[in-house]
Amino acid sequence: xxxxxxxxxxxxxxxxxxxxxxxxxxxxxxxxxxxxxxxxxxxxxxxxxxxxxxxxxxxxxxxxxxxxxxxxxxxxxxxxxxxxxxxxxxxxxxxxxxxxxxxxxxxxxxxxxxxxxxxxxxxxxxxxxxxxxxxxxxxxxxxxxxxxxxxxxxxxxxxxxxxxxxxxxxxxxxxxxxxxxxxxxxxxxxxxxxxxxxxxxxxxxxxxxxxxxxxxxxxxxxxxxxxxxxxxxxxxxxxxxxxxxxxxxxxxxxxxxxxxxxxxxxxxxxxxxxxxxxxxxxxxxxxxxxxxxxxxxxxxxxxxxxxxxxxxxxxxxxxxxxxxxxxxxxxxxxxxxxxxxxxxxxxxxxxxxxxxxxxxxxxxxxxxxxxxxxxxxxxxxxxxxxxxxxxxxxxxxxxxxxxxxxxxxxxxxxxxxxxxxxxxxxxxxxxxxxxxxxxxxxxxxxxxxxxxxxxxxxxxxxxxxxxxxxxxxxxxxxxxxxxxxxxxxxxxxxxxxxxxxxxxxxxxxxxxxxxxxxxxxxxxxxxxxxxxxxxxxxxxxxxxxxxx
Numbered sequence: 001x002x003x004x005x006x007x008x009x010x011x012x013x014x015x016x017x018x019x020x021x022x023x024x025x026x027x028x029x030x031x032x033x034x035x036x037x038x039x040x041x042x043x044x045x046x047x048x049x050x051x052x053x054x055x056x057x058x059x060x061x062x063x064x065x066x067x068x069x070x071x072x073x074x075x076x077x078x079x080x081x082x083x084x085x086x087x088x089x090x091x092x093x094x095x096x097x098x099x100x101x102x103x104x105x106x107x108x109x110x111x112x113x114x115x116x117x118x119x120x121x122x123x124x125x126x127x128x129x130x131x132x133x134x135x136x137x138x139x140x141x142x143x144x145x146x147x148x149x150x151x152x153x154x155x156x157x158x159x160x161x162x163x164x165x166x167x168x169x170x171x172x173x174x175x176x177x178x179x180x181x182x183x184x185x186x187x188x189x190x191x192x193x194x195x196x197x198x199x200x201x202x203x204x205x206x207x208x209x210x211x212x213x214x215x216x217x218x219x220x221x222x223x224x225x226x227x228x229x230x231x232x233x234x235x236x237x238x239x240x241x242x243x244x245x246x247x248x249x250x251x252x253x254x255x256x257x258x259x260x261x262x263x264x265x266x267x268x269x270x271x272x273x274x275x276x277x278x279x280x281x282x283x284x285x286x287x288x289x290x291x292x293x294x295x296x297x298x299x300x301x302x303x304x305x306x307x308x309x310x311x312x313x314x315x316x317x318x319x320x321x322x323x324x325x326x327x328x329x330x331x332x333x334x335x336x337x338x339x340x341x342x343x344x345x346x347x348x349x350x351x352x353x354x355x356x357x358x359x360x361x362x363x364x365x366x367x368x369x370x371x372x373x374x375x376x377x378x379x380x381x382x383x384x385x386x387x388x389x390x391x392x393x394x395x396x397x398x399x400x401x402x403x404x405x406x407x408x409x410x411x412x413x414x415x416x417x418x419x420x421x422x423x424x425x426x427x428x429x430x431x432x433x434x435x436x437x438x439x440x441x442x443x444x445x446x447x448x449x450x451x452x453x454x455x456x457x458x459x460x461x462x463x464x465x466x467x468x469x470x471x472x473x474x475x476x477x478x479x480x481x482x483x484x485x486x487x488x489x490x491x492x493x494x495x496x497x498x499x500x501x502x503x504x505x506x507x508x509x510x511x512x513x514x515x516x517x518x519x520x521x522x523x524x525x526x527x528x529x530x531x532x533x534x535x536x537x538x539x540x541x542x543x544x545x546x547x548x
Contacts, residue, residue, distance in 0.1 A: 024127065024128045024130075024194070025049075025105075025125060025126070025127040025128075026101075026103075026104040026105070026106070026126075027048065027051070027125060028043075029101050029103075029104045029106070030054075030101055030104065030106045030123060030125060031043060032089065033086055033089040033090050033101055033108075033123075034054065034085075034086060034123070035082045035085045035086070037073075037074045037076065038054070038056070038062045038073045038074055038082070041064075041071075041073045041074070042054070042064060042073065045064075045071075047066055047067075050066045050067040050068070051064060051065075051066055051125050052065045052066060052067065052124065052125060053065050053122055053123055053124040053125060054073070054122075054123040055120075055121070055122055055123075056078045056082065056083070056086070056120065056121045056122075056123070057078060057111070057119065057120040057121075058077075058078055058079070058080065058083070058119045058120065059077050059078065060077055060078060061073070061074055061075060061076065061077060061078070062074055062078055062082075083118055083119075083121065086108070086121060086123075087118065089101075090108050090187075091187040091188060093110055094181070094182075094204070094205070095204070095205040095206060095207075096180075096181055096205075096206050097109055097110045097111075097112070098110075098181050098182070099187065100126075100182055100186060100187025100188070101187055101188075102186075102187050102188030102189075102190070103186060103187075103188050103190055103191075103192060104126060104186050104187065104192065105126025105127065105128060105161075105183070105186045105192055105194070106123065106124065106125060106126045106186075106187075107123075107124045107126060107181070107182075107183060107187075108121055108122070108123050108124075109121070109122045109124070126183070126186070127158070128158070128161060128162075128192060128193075128194030129155075129158050129162065129311075130162060130165070130194070131162070132155065132158055132159050132162045132311045133159050133162045133163055133166060134346065135311070135312065135313075135314055135338050135339075135340065135346055136159075136306055136314060136316065136338070137166060139304055139306070139316070140163060140166060140167055140171060140250075141171060142304075143248055144248070144303035144304050145243055145248055145249035145250070145251075145301065145302045145303050145304070146249070146250045146251075146302060146303075146304045146305075146306060147249075147251055147252070147253055147261075147270060147271075147301075147302035147304070147305045147306070147320075148160065148250075148251070148252045148253075148306050148308060149252065149253060149255050149256060149257065149258070149260075149261065149305065149306065149307050149308065150256060150307060150308030150309070151256050151440065151441065151443050152440060152441060153441060154308045154309065154310055154311075155308065155310070155311055156228075156252040156308060157183050157184060157228055157252070158311075159308070159311070160184055160226055160228055160250065160251075160252060161184050161185075161192075161194050161195055162194070163226065163250055164177055164184065164195045164196060164198040164226050164250075165194060165195055165196030165197075165198065166196070167196075167198070167224055167226075167250075168195070168196040168197035168198040169196040169197055173223045173224050173248075174199075174220075174221065174222050174223045174224070175196075175197070175198035175199065175222060175223070175224045175225075175226060176198065176199050176200075176201060176216045176220055176222040176224075176225050176226070177191075177195060177198050177199070177200045177201065177225075177226045177227075178201055178203065178209060178212050178213050178216055178225060178226070178227045178228075179191075179200050179201065179202055179203065179228070180203040180206055180209045180228065180229070181203075181206070181228075182202060183228060184200070184226065184228055185198075185200040198226070199220065199222075201215070201216055201220075209227075209232075209235055210232070210234040210235045210237070210238040211238075213225065213227060213235065213238040213239065213242060214238050214241060214242070217241075217242050217245055217247055222247060223247065223248060224247065224248040224249070224250065225242055225247055225248070225249055225250075226249075226250045226251065227239070227249070227250075227251040227252075228251070228252055229251075229252055229253070229254065230251050230252070230253045230254075230267065230270065231253070231254050231266075231267070232266065233266050233267075233269070236266070236267055236269045236270050236301070237269070239251065239270060239301050239302075240269060240270075240301045243301045243302075249301065249302065251302070253267055253270060254267065255267070256307070256443055257307050258271065258305050258307065258317055258320075258323055258324070258327070258335075259327060261305075262274065262324055262327055262328075263512075265511075265512045265515070269297075269298075269301065270300065270301045270302055271296075271300045271301070271302065271305070271320050271324050272296040272297055272298050272299060272300040272301075272320070272321060272324055273296065273297035273298055274294050274295070274296065274297060274328065274516075275294070275295060275296075275297040275516070275519055276292055276293070276294060276486060276516040276517075276519040276520050276523075277292070277293055277294070277295045277523075278291055278292050278490065278520060278523040278524070279291050279292075279293065290483070290486075290487060290490075291490055292486045292487065292489070292490040292520055293328075294328045294486075294516075295325075295328060296321065296324050296325055296328065299321060300320040300321050300324065302320055303319070303320055303321075304316065304317065304318055304319075304320060305317040305320050305323070307335065312339060312340040313337070313338070313339040313340070314337075314338050314339075315335040315336070315337050315338075316335055316336045316337075316338060317333075317335045317336075318335075318336060323335070336348055336349070337349050386409040386410050386411050387408075387409060387410045387411075387420050387421060387464055387465050388410075388411055388412075388413045388418055388419045388420045388421075389410055389411070389412055389413065389419060389420070389421055389422075389423055389461075389464065390412075390413050390414075390415070390416045390418070390419035390421070390422045390423070390439075391412060391422075391423050391424070392416075392422055392423070392424040392428060392433075392435050392436070393424050393425045393427070393428035393452075394423050394424060394425060394449065394452055394457065395452055395457070396412060398452070398454060398457050399412060399423070399457055399461065400412060402454065402457050402458045402461050403461060406458065406461065406462065408461055408462070408465045409465055410461060410464070410465050416435055416438065416439055416444065417442075419444065420444075420445070420464075421444065421445045421446070421447060421464045422435070422436070422439045422444055422445070422446045422447070423446075423447045423449065423460055423464070424436065424446065424447075424448060424449070425448065425449045425450075425451065425452050426448055426449065426450050426451070429446070429448045445464075447460050447463065447464055450534070455535055455536075456535060459535045482513055482516075485506070485507070485509050485513050485516075485517065486513075486516060486517070486520065488506055488507065489506055489516075489517040489520040489521070489539065489541070490520055490524075492504035492506060492541045493520055493521050493523070493524035493526045493541055494524065496524070496526045496541055496542065496543055497524045497525065497526055502542060502543055503540060503541065503542040503543070504540070504541045504542075505538060505539075505540045505541075506538050506539045506540070506541070507538060508532070508535060508536045508537060508538045509537075509538065509539070511537075514530055514537070514538070514539050517539045518530075518539065521539075521541055526541050526542070526543070527541065527542050527543065528540065528541050528542075529542075
């Protein structure tokens with residue numbers, strides 16, 4: 001018989017799980033910080049166990065958001081006195097505009113006007129769930145560094161908190177948490193008991209997270225460090241430094257899958273990074289590949305990668321190095337899928353290829369070589385296999401004209417739930433509207449334009465439809481866009497190195513591919529330089545050896 005205990009409330013579908021778990025939410029502490037006319041309806045609400053957040057905006061009625069509904073808490077509009085009531089009962093806002101209630105996991109985020117005054121509050125309920133990591137608990141005891149990935153809302157931070165408790169109490173390890181927004185250990189100087197014996201270091205500003213990571217190692221001699229959301233190159237570099245000192249790392253990172261991380265130039269270093277390598281003629285023939293291939297640059301910072309679907313189902317890459325190498329070579333090692341069956345028992349199996357994302361499946365009769373399969377874009381189609389696009393904040397007329405003029409296999413849809421991809425602009429994406437949040441919640445690809453121009457629209461359409469501009473000559477065996485770009489760079493570098501040309505200008509490419517083309521130039525001891533403006537910026541190769 002499965003058991004669940006929830007402190008101060010009844011079990012709910014939000015917290016229903018297969019393993020015995022204890023959930024604490026300290027909800028009364030959050031309600032005490034709200035004006036009585038807003039808090040009282042929540043104290044009496046029968047579904048308070050499903051409460052997600054309370055929203056207060058000046059001049060509007062306060063609302064409560066539950067798992068499956070939203071309700072108005074008071075017919076009266078929120079006024080400045082209501083804001084002052086809350087601000088007087090919570091902690092101090094940091095550089096990320098977040099505060100909390102001391103010794104709880106609740107998070108209060110502020111919206112400010114142009115003068116810096118607070119005009120809106122989002123009060124998010126924080127819950128400590130004991131028992132969420134039974135499905136991966138054996139990985140902790142290995143001492144290997146573990147990276148957790150998954151879409152927003154699957155419980156990555158909750159699992160990190162529970163891992164800190166288990167590592168510090170059950171495995172008796174010296175654990176330090178680098179708590180950037182106080183989401184793991186809660187607000188205030190005394191951390192929430194949900195982290196067990198682990199010590200917590202607070203971060204003055206999100207931009208200083210990497211520095212606090214290094215400080216934790218140098219000053220406090222931890223055996224393990226826990227970090228929530230590694231998102232910058234500095235943080236990725238700090239993580240590698242920590243791992244090289246023999247400290248176990250447990251962290252989360254932006255992205256849903258290992259493949260996402262591998263193709264992310266900012267964070268690829270966490271799984272070893274990618275570099276372009278030029279093989280000799282004999283080696284290329286032996287491997288049956290082109291001379292320029294993609295390879296892993298270094299050992300991964302994290303030995304194990306866990307892709308989280310929910311607390312009861314995960315996919316585990318037990319050897320990150322082997323998994324990344326297989327992706328770059330166009331083959332696939334299925335991850336170990338762990339799940340809890342209907343009887344409450346944990347089961348393990350290797351994921352069949354048909355259940356894996358299309359972007360990591362190798363086509364049965366597709367191009368061979370080390371880069372095929374990695375860059376295939378998922379295609380689930382509308383009419384005749386076309387890509388279904390939901391435009392948000394982008395000119396539909398401009399998109400429609402570009403689709404017709406380029407003859408692309410694409411169609412526009414009016415509902416994001418019917419789409420394969422969302423196209424929006426940078427200004428809209430920064431505002432985080434509901435449509436964008438919902439698309440991210442459903443792991444729907446989002447293509448962000450810098451501006452709503454015809455050139456940007458055409459380039460985005462060609463990218464999402466997997467259509468490339470005509471090339472002068474395709475590389476042997478065909479290949480995708482990156483393969484052709486690398487072949488073009490290799491041929492140009494060979495011509496210049498052999499004295500057949502003084503300078504060669506390559507075709508326009510993304511910043512990531514340009515960086516790989518510069519690496520090709522370095523291998524041939526040829527100078528290279530990027531010039532032009534996006535989206536037409538390109539690499540020019542010339543005689544000499546000074547890369548820029």
